[in-house]
Amino acid sequence: MGRVTERRRVIRVRDGAVSTRPDTLVAEEPLEIRLNGKPLAVTMRTPGDDFALAAGFLVAEGVLGAAEEVRNIAYCAGARDDGGNTYNVVDVRLAPGVPVPDITLERNVYTTSSCGLCGRASLDAVRTAARFDLGDGPPLRVGVDVLAALPDRLRAAQAVFERTGGLHAAGLFSPSGELLDVREDVGRHNAVDKVVGRALREGRLPLSGTVLVVSGRASFELAQKAVTAGVPVLAAVSAPSSLAVDLAAETGLTLVGFLRGGSMNVYAGEERLLGADGAPLGGG
Numbered sequence: 001m002g003r004v005t006e007r008r009r010v011i012r013v014r015d016g017a018v019s020t021r022p023d024t025l026v027a028e029e030p031l032e033i034r035l036n037g038k039p040l041a042v043t044m045r046t047p048g049d050d051f052a053l054a055a056g057f058l059v060a061e062g063v064l065g066a067a068e069e070v071r072n073i074a075y076c077a078g079a080r081d082d083g084g085n086t087y088n089v090v091d092v093r094l095a096p097g098v099p100v101p102d103i104t105l106e107r108n109v110y111t112t113s114s115c116g117l118c119g120r121a122s123l124d125a126v127r128t129a130a131r132f133d134l135g136d137g138p139p140l141r142v143g144v145d146v147l148a149a150l151p152d153r154l155r156a157a158q159a160v161f162e163r164t165g166g167l168h169a170a171g172l173f174s175p176s177g178e179l180l181d182v183r184e185d186v187g188r189h190n191a192v193d194k195v196v197g198r199a200l201r202e203g204r205l206p207l208s209g210t211v212l213v214v215s216g217r218a219s220f221e222l223a224q225k226a227v228t229a230g231v232p233v234l235a236a237v238s239a240p241s242s243l244a245v246d247l248a249a250e251t252g253l254t255l256v257g258f259l260r261g262g263s264m265n266v267y268a269g270e271e272r273l274l275g276a277d278g279a280p281l282g283g284g
Contacts, residue, residue: 034089045190046167050087053090053190053193056225060129060228074090123243131228142233151213154171168191169215170191175209192225210233211231212235217241218241220241223247224247234253254266254270
């Protein structure tokens with residue numbers, strides 16, 4: 001298994017003074033995800049929670065929706081020329097009877113692209129992949145005061161970030177602000193996949209009673225992953241993309257951006273958020 005961090009020599013300049021010292025960097029290695037033995041996608045990730053990452057990736061692709069649909073997840077032995085294990089190739093074997101998607105070039109382009117397909121094709125693809133309706137289950141309500149405190153709680157739980165300053169994080173919270181899970185990765189989409197994959201393997205999908213908080217921006221890809229996992233509220237410390245807002249409006253996802261301190265922008269699904277007076281922001 002690869003290490004989460006690595007040490008490198010660095011020349012440090014501070015106020016004109018030059019010194020040499022070791023620096024701790026976040027590790028980045030490729031992970032090839034195979035489905036029933038066939039290559040499906042390659043992602044650059046921080047080693048760790050690789051099985052969860054692969055499972056979460058397949059949830060977002062609409063392949064998986066329950067733990068019993070997975071027969072086995074394992075590293076592929078013999079991936080190196082000398083027959084050794086690189087721990088950078090994971091094979092997900094589906095349980096008998098679970099449909100295997102057609103792995104084509106078009107699908108691989110869609111799954112490995114950082115932004116997905118463009119416009120309406122992207123929205124149609126997510127609608128087809130999503131198994132869970134965000135409107136199902138008891139209505140979720142989250143106070144804006146609770147939401148405002150979550151980025152600091154997420155940051156406090158980032159153990160590797162403390163040593164490197166170079167990792168994104170995804171945190172899963174209860175409506176009252178309790179931290180349920182947190183994963184770190186060099187890629188924000190991988191961090192979300194790790195959170196969702198752990199939930200799938202523990203039989204906790206859909207994540208209908210949770211809030212997902214991510215470091216960085218809220219891209220279409222992250223909104224897609226929230227929707228396919230059944231997460232009703234996605235909040236980011238930076239900006240959302242236009243397509244993420246479109247997806248949120250179409251699927252009923254509550255999307256919050258620029259969540260910093262006591263301020264935030266609500267782009268969709270405001271009816272799930274409660275103001276200081278306890279009333280929904282959307283008046284519903």
